[in-house]
Amino acid sequence: MSHKAVKSSRPTLSPSPAVEVRAAPHRSEVMPRKKIDLGEIEYLRILDEHGEVDEALEPKIDGDELLRIYRAMVLTRKLDIRMLTMQRQGEMGTFAPGIGQEATQIGQIYPLGKDDWFSPSYRCFGAQLWRGWTIEGLMLLWDGFFEGFEIPQGVHDLPFSIVVGSHVPVAVGVAMGIKNRGGDAVMLTNFGDGAMSQGSVNEAFNFASVYKAPIVFVCENNGYAISVPVEKQAGISELARRGPGFGIRSMRADGNDVLAMIVATTEAVQRARAGDGPSLIEAVTYRMSLHTTADDPKVYRRDEEVEQWQAKCPIARFEKYLMNKGLLDPQAIGRLGDECEQEVLEARTRFRERAKARPREVFEMMYEELPPELDQQRREYLAKLDRKGVQ
Numbered sequence: 438m439s440h441k442a443v444k445s446s447r448p449t450l451s452p453s454p455a456v457e458v459r460a461a462p463h464r465s466e467v468m469p470r471k472k473i474d475l476g477e478i479e480y481l482r483i484l485d486e487h488g489e490v491d492e493a494l495e496p497k498i499d500g501d502e503l504l505r506i507y508r509a510m511v512l513t514r515k516l517d518i519r520m521l522t523m524q525r526q527g528e529m530g531t532f533a534p535g536i537g538q539e540a541t542q543i544g545q546i547y548p549l550g551k552d553d554w555f556s557p558s559y560r561c562f563g564a565q566l567w568r569g570w571t572i573e574g575l576m577l578l579w580d581g582f583f584e585g586f587e588i589p590q591g592v593h594d595l596p597f598s599i600v601v602g603s604h605v606p607v608a609v610g611v612a613m614g615i616k617n618r619g620g621d622a623v624m625l626t627n628f629g630d631g632a633m634s635q636g637s638v639n640e641a642f643n644f645a646s647v648y649k650a651p652i653v654f655v656c657e658n659n660g661y662a663i664s665v666p667v668e669k670q671a672g673i674s675e676l677a678r679r680g681p682g683f684g685i686r687s688m689r690a691d692g693n694d695v696l697a698m699i700v701a702t703t704e705a706v707q708r709a710r711a712g713d714g715p716s717l718i719e720a721v722t723y724r725m726s727l728h729t730t731a732d733d734p735k736v737y738r739r740d741e742e743v744e745q746w747q748a749k750c751p752i753a754r755f756e757k758y759l760m761n762k763g764l765l766d767p768q769a770i771g772r773l774g775d776e777c778e779q780e781v782l783e784a785r786t787r788f789r790e791r792a793k794a795r796p797r798e799v800f801e802m803m804y805e806e807l808p809p810e811l812d813q814q815r816r817e818y819l820a821k822l823d824r825k826g827v828q
């Protein structure tokens with residue numbers, strides 16, 4: 438068999454100078470490099486799992502305020518549980534429950550003032566209610582009604598983003614806007630352990646550090662990005678360790694300890710306000726429930742693991758602390774729980790009054806003038822609704 442000679446179309450190159458190839462030096466022969474010391478990462482816990490407080494670290498918060506914090510955590514849990522039932526009964530869209538993350542939520546938001554800004558992820562009912570969103574508004578939102586997305590008057594919050602980590606550079610941008618206008622407000626943004634692997638988040642860290650943006654980054658490390666445990670998606674699962682590499686003051690806090698979250702965030706907010714730039718707080722917590730209502734965590738994690746974390750429940754822990762202080766007793770716990778449940782049910786009634794599907798409007802929100810092919814679809818769709826007698 439003969440092969441046809443193919444003339445190479447490559448230009449002839451002049452021969453390159455001979456390269457001396459040697460075996461790679463043994464490790465011990467490599468010049469020692471200066472070790473970069475990223476320092477120790479602080480882990481803050483004030484209330485242990487049994488509700489015992491470390492008095493040296495305990496923040497001074499008066500009794501009424503402590504009860505307000507407790508109530509906000511209970512209300513958040515009640516809302517999550519009620520919405521899960523509504524979703525299972527076909528009355529609610531897909532949503533992401535935050536059960537187990539109530540202390541992380543309320544603790545991070547507590548130190549923010551009304552003029553400060555908040556850019557949340559999608560698992561943030563507790564913080565959003567604290568900021569002034571209404572329960573029925575959140576229900577409308579997660580049931581697909583655009584009215585629910587309207588930011589309540591006077592609330593300095595950005596809409597959350599489902600695109601993981603995409604809101605973090607935007608939050609830095611808002612923080613830079615505040616700084617450039619000479620204001621002393623602060624931005625706080627939160628995101629998950631999975632978001633820490635997104636390029637956008639890492640770019641945001643670097644930019645915020647270089648320009649000393651007045652921002653607090655709260656990474657809610659709840660153990661999972663959907664089914665992927667943090668150990669499998671991060672080279673170093675103590676995520677706060679990445680912060681110093683960006684020049685960002687970073688720490689870990691027990692995210693199931695609301696007092697630790699309050700203290701960590703208060704310090705970070707003060708630093709940002711004083712012009713000392715960004716901080717990163719890794720809130721170590723656990724997603725006790727589903728990723729979203731479309732998820733079944735039983736296929737990727739063991740019941741024993743969940744049970745271990747149930748014993749660390751942030752609400753039960755804070756309850757013990759308040760009981761030890763004489764601020765709560767079992768009757769008051771029951772009464773408060775009933776009150777919160779009632780609040781959620783009343784909001785559900787208001788939601789039901791407003792959540793009337795308007796199928797004839799589905800083509801109306803995107804274009805001022807519909808492109809011809811969509812207009813054709815719209816006419817076919819409306820004819821179908823007419824045939825079925827749908828108003």
Ligand SMILES: Cc1ncc(C[n+]2csc(CCOP(=O)(O)OP(=O)(O)O)c2C)c(N)n1
Pocket residue numbers: 560599600601628629630631632633659661662663724728
């Ligand atoms: C850019 C992008 N990639 C993938 C997804 C699909 N997704 C939705 S939530 C999620 C996991 C995010 O995990 P984490 O950041 O830990 O937040 P958590 O849901 O645990 O609160 C993924 C991969 C998405 N929404 N956006």
Ligand SMILES: [Mg+2]
Pocket residue numbers: 629630631657658659660661662663
């Ligand atoms: Mg996560």
